[in-house]
Amino acid sequence: MSTNSRISTDIQSIRTRQAGAGQSVFAALALTASLCIGCGAGQALAAGDAAAGAAAWTAEHPQPGSAPARSCSSCHGTDLTRTGRHAKTGKRIEPLAPSVNPARLSDDKKVAKWLYRNCRWTLGRECTDSEKADFLAFINAQ
Ligand code: HEC
Numbered sequence: 001m002s003t004n005s006r007i008s009t010d011i012q013s014i015r016t017r018q019a020g021a022g023q024s025v026f027a028a029l030a031l032t033a034s035l036c037i038g039c040g041a042g043q044a045l046a047a048g049d050a051a052a053g054a055a056a057w058t059a060e061h062p063q064p065g066s067a068p069a070r071s072c073s074s075c076h077g078t079d080l081t082r083t084g085r086h087a088k089t090g091k092r093i094e095p096l097a098p099s100v101n102p103a104r105l106s107d108d109k110k111v112a113k114w115l116y117r118n119c120r121w122t123l124g125r126e127c128t129d130s131e132k133a134d135f136l137a138f139i140n141a142q
Helices: 003-018 024-035 050-058 108-123 129-140
Strands: none
Touching: 050 129, 108 129
16 A cells, blocks of 8 residues: 555544544644654554553553552543643643543644653653554543
8 A cells, every 4th residue: 555545544544433523633633644754664654543542541660669650640540531630740730631621632742742751751761653643542532
């Protein structure tokens, strides 16, 4: 499949799966495309898998010593329509769910910046493009 037809297939499948999710669908599409800038020509522009993203969201990453394990839900909680609380600073974090907070996933640069920081803090490494796509598909469906 050519890159272009692969992109349009992905877009089609995201539209189908997320019909009704509102404007944020378009942010997700832009992200799916931008995440793959620099991908090798043969690399699939895989659309994210929301179920995989949901599982990864609560996966606990053990820390050295007696420090508590970390997960995305450590700060954002498990119900993304509710406010979160920063695990270190205790500061309030506005809901991540685009359904209640339409500004979410609308700014590619912000999303990229926070995925970079949060993956490193939580997993101790950067997330792969496929992990990022899964997280975004999950968040976008909330
Ligand atoms: C240590 C606390 C913390 C953890 C753990 C954390 N985040 Fe965040 N996250 C934040 C903060 C702080 C922001 C930026 C403030 C804001 O946008 O409300 C943020 C913002 C984001 C954003 C930007 C959303 C947008 O469009 O505005 C995404 C996406 C995100 N986090 C995903 C994740 C994922 C995925 C994980 C797990 C790998 C994770 N976060 C773990 C604290 C955390």
